[in-house]
Amino acid sequence: MRLLTHNMLSSNIKGVSNGFPLRIEVEKVIEKEVDCNPDFLINMFAKIEWKALVDAARTMGYAELPEEAESSMLDSDEFLRKFHHALLELHLEEGALVCPETGRKFPVNKGIPNMLLHEDEV
């Protein structure tokens, strides 16, 4: 699972008012290189919760993202490269996602997060 997806996921357990961002518990991280597409990054930037991305990248062992970001920084290639790496190249292979309110763990196996809810959580 990439951090792009992590940035979109939010816990939807019944009664949870703010399920974002899910905390990441890391067991294994892998990196896969993919082509950088600046158009996509610029388009996505407005939708990304920057703080959640920075925190998630840090948990995954990548600390080079700046603490604050604004759209003017998108002109810099250096920034785009870092943004691209954090968003699309870091994969959480094994570990868990933890709901910030209830502490419920969603296990991640072979890169697939298990977001199935129990019957009493629907």
Place this chain on the structure above:
Amino acid sequence: MSSRPELLAPPEIFYDDVEARKYTSSSRIIEIQSKLSERAVELLALPDDGVPRLLLDIGCGSGLSGETLTENGHQWIGLDISLSMLNIASEREVEGDILLGDMGQGLALRPGVIDGAISISAVQWLCNADKSSHEPKLRLKAFFGSLYRCLARGARAVFQVYPENLAQRELILRSAMHAGFAGGVVVDYPHSAKSRKEYLVLTCGPPSLTTATPKAKGEDGESCSEDEVSEDEENQTVRFSDRQRPRKKQKVNKKGKGREWVLRKKEQMRNKGINVPPNTKYTARKRKARF
């Protein structure tokens, strides 16, 4: 035995390791799936500016439909309830991210982040109650409600569906309408039993020019007029044309009902006090072949 997998077992059980492998190694299924997804992407009508979008593939299975999204240059997130299917997807190294989840429990996504959603042959599964806790209406409501929230304004969702009957189609459409979607059903090749395909094209937001339902493939002039008829019903935001179904053929018994049956009916009518012509040698006699 039924040819509809929904009636055999719940999806997470039906698509086990064997079925998932079979599904993905059949070149026929692969071809159909990629054609369906190709058409779904076409119906999504994303702006043609070459910018990759973030799309959602609901019921992504082994990622056959996702591959079409990748070919079109988009990023995608896939959701499926069958772990066996997802394992095959990750074996095939699909480019999108895949999640194990149940669409009937609602989508666990932030509001307004997704640029479009497709779903190939999946939504009709929601009409089945596979567990005692399942209530199809509520599950459809949770699904469409959460989908409406996570889509960006003006974004489209295209579902290719195989509804079992009119009631199912209506149930799905009504749930979509309640969630606030505008749009309708596009039926490709309505006159063909085999290649007839239904797509639910939904737009996030109030009805407007841009939410007009796109034209279906393989329709003739006649079916267009029916579209206009449904447009008259102003209050309805979801419309569909389903008059093109082949009529059920009337059963024709070669022998006909016979003299005895006619005499019995006449007797019944007489007993009711209705004036019936008397029985003669001409009553219910056989006609000549040239008639």
